Amino acid sequence: MVSIVRYMTQQERINFLLTNRVPRYYLTRAMGWYSRIENRWLTRFSILIWKVFADDLDLSEAKTTEYKSLRECFIRELKAGARKIDNSEAIVTSPCDAIVGANGKIDGTTVYQAKGFPYELSDLIPNKELQEKYRDGSYVTLRLKSSMYHRFHAPINCKVEQLTYVSGDTWNVNPVALKRIEKLYCKNERAIVELHTGDEDSSILMVPVAAILVASMKFHCIEDVLDLKYKGPNRLLCNAHYEKGDEMGYFQHGSTIILFTTKDYQLHQDVSKGHRIYMGQALFTETEITLPRI
Numbered sequence: 001m002v003s004i005v006r007y008m009t010q011q012e013r014i015n016f017l018l019t020n021r022v023p024r025y026y027l028t029r030a031m032g033w034y035s036r037i038e039n040r041w042l043t044r045f046s047i048l049i050w051k052v053f054a055d056d057l058d059l060s061e062a063k064t065t066e067y068k069s070l071r072e073c074f075i076r077e078l079k080a081g082a083r084k085i086d087n088s089e090a091i092v093t094s095p096c097d098a099i100v101g102a103n104g105k106i107d108g109t110t111v112y113q114a115k116g117f118p119y120e121l122s123d124l125i126p127n128k129e130l131q132e133k134y135r136d137g138s139y140v141t142l143r144l145k146s147s148m149y150h151r152f153h154a155p156i157n158c159k160v161e162q163l164t165y166v167s168g169d170t171w172n173v174n175p176v177a178l179k180r181i182e183k184l185y186c187k188n189e190r191a192i193v194e195l196h197t198g199d200e201d202s203s204i205l206m207v208p209v210a211a212i213l214v215a216s217m218k219f220h221c222i223e224d225v226l227d228l229k230y231k232g233p234n235r236l237l238c239n240a241h242y243e244k245g246d247e248m249g250y251f252q253h254g255s256t257i258i259l260f261t262t263k264d265y266q267l268h269q270d271v272s273k274g275h276r277i278y279m280g281q282a283l284f285t286e287t288e289i290t291l292p293r294i
Contacts, residue, residue: 024169024170024171025170025228028170028228029228031253032216032227032228032252034070035069035070035071035074035252035253036069036070036071037069037070038068038069039068039069040066040067040068043067043068043069043070043072043073046070047067047070047073050070050146050147054145054146054147056145056147057147058147059073059076061078061079061082061149062076062077062078062079063076063077063078063079064076071252074150074251074252074253074254075150075151075250075251075252076149076150077151078149078151083245083278083279083280084280084281085244085245085280086280086281086282087244087245088282090285090286091268091282091283091284091285091286092155092156092204092259092261092265092282092283092284092285093153093155093156093244093245093279093280093281093282093283094142094155094277094278094279094280094281094282094283095142095152095153095154095155095206095248095257095259095279096142096144096148096149096150096151096152096153096257096279097144097148097149097276097277097278097279098142098143098144098145098148098257098276098277099142099143099145099274099275099276099277100140100141100142100271100272100273100274100275100276100277101113101114101140101141101142101143101175101178101256101273102114102115102139102140102141102273103138103139103140103141103267103271103272103273104138104139104267105136105137105138105139106121106134106135106136106137106138106139106260107136108135108136109121109122109131109132109134109135111124111139113141113178113183113184113185114175114178114179115179117178117179117182117183117184119182119183119185119186121134121135121260123183123186124185124186124190124207124258125192125205125207126164126166126192127164127192130192130194130205133203133205133262134205134260134261134262136263137260137261137262137263137265138260138261138263138265138266138267138284139258139259139260139261140258140259140267140271140283140284141256141257141258142256142257142258142259142277143173143174143255143256144251144254144255144256144257145254146253146254147254148254149279150250150251150252150253150254151247151249151250151279152206152208152247152248152249152250152251152257152279153245153246153247153248153279153280154195154242154243154244154245154246154248155195155204155206155244155259155283155284156195156197156204156244157197157198157242157243157244158195158196158197158203158204158241158242159195159196159198159239159240159241159242160193160194160195160196160221160238160239160240160241160242160248161194161196161237161238161239162194162235162236162237162238163191163192163193163219163221163222163226163235163236163238164191164192164193164234164235164236165190165191165226165230165232165234165235165236166189166190166191166192166234167189167228167230167234168187168188168189168190168210169187169188169189170188170189170210170211170228171184171187171188171211172211173185173188173209173211173255173256185207185209185256185258188209188210188211189209189210189226189228190207190208190209190210191207191208191217191219191226192205192206192207193205193206193207193208193219194206195242199264202262202264202265203261203262204259204260204261204265204284205259205260205261206257206258206259207257207258207259207260208251208255208256208257209255209256209257209258210227210251210255211254211255211256216228216251216252216253217249217250217251217252218249218250218252219238219248219249220240220247220248220249221238221239221240221248221249222236222238224236227252245279245280259283259284261284263287264286264287265284265285265286265287266284266285266286266287267283267284267285268282268283268284268285269285270282271283
């Protein structure tokens with residue numbers, strides 16, 4: 001038993017060193033360049049290699065399985081009807097395919113990226129009004145593996161008026177790194193997007209976080225691509241309306257989305273850490289309010 005634990009610990013150390021103690025910025029830029037090379041033979045070879053390291057890569061749901069570049073495969077669309085959207089009014093759905101990470105109630109303004117690794121909303125979100133708005137709400141961390149569908153969708157009927165871009169590092173966001181780097185999400189490149197539901201006191205905050213090899217986020221409501229080459233402005237105005245399930249944008253390779261809710265929502269009973277969730281499935285539900293007897 002002791003030897004197994006030592007082996008697992010050693011594997012984690014190797015994983016951490018290979019994916020973090022490297023020139024993350026230049027490796028990410030290089031991957032961005034490589035993924036855009038349009039050569040069908042090179043792309044097919046790259047996908048074959050990718051499948052060796054990601055045995056859960058499944059292209060059977062994709063709209064097409066022929067790609068001119070690796071990037072096209074990363075940001076592939078799905079066949080119509082591949083994901084079922086839970087349209088119940090009281091349900092907030094998952095915006096993406098993901099593995100559920102840390103989740104629960106926000107302790108005042110304290111959130112956990114992993115056991116024993118807290119961070120403050122103020123470290124992640126620069127806006128003081130938003131920090132207070134989501135005090136004592138709920139949160140869930142959604143990790144998109146490289147093999148997964150990389151597009152993200154509106155989890156609720158909403159309006160988006162602006163995005164806030166925060167430039168940063170590109171640490172890996174896998175569980176190994178989350179247990180070693182404090183406030184990791186607060187160090188990485190990210191965007192803050194508030195989804196207005198029509199009720200001033202009830203809303204959802206979406207924070208897509210970039211990572212090594214993936215520091216590129218595209219939102220359809222703005223013209224710019226948010227990546228390591230982006231130089232500002234940090235506050236980007238828009239006027240976008242989404243129905244639940246509408247596509248909002250995509251990552252280039254896979255990363256993490258953290259969702260925060262006000263007190264009006266709680267995590268759905270079927271969602272738990274380590275659970276694989278698909279875009280459109282129930283993620284949060286409205287908090288039940290018990291009315292006083294008359």
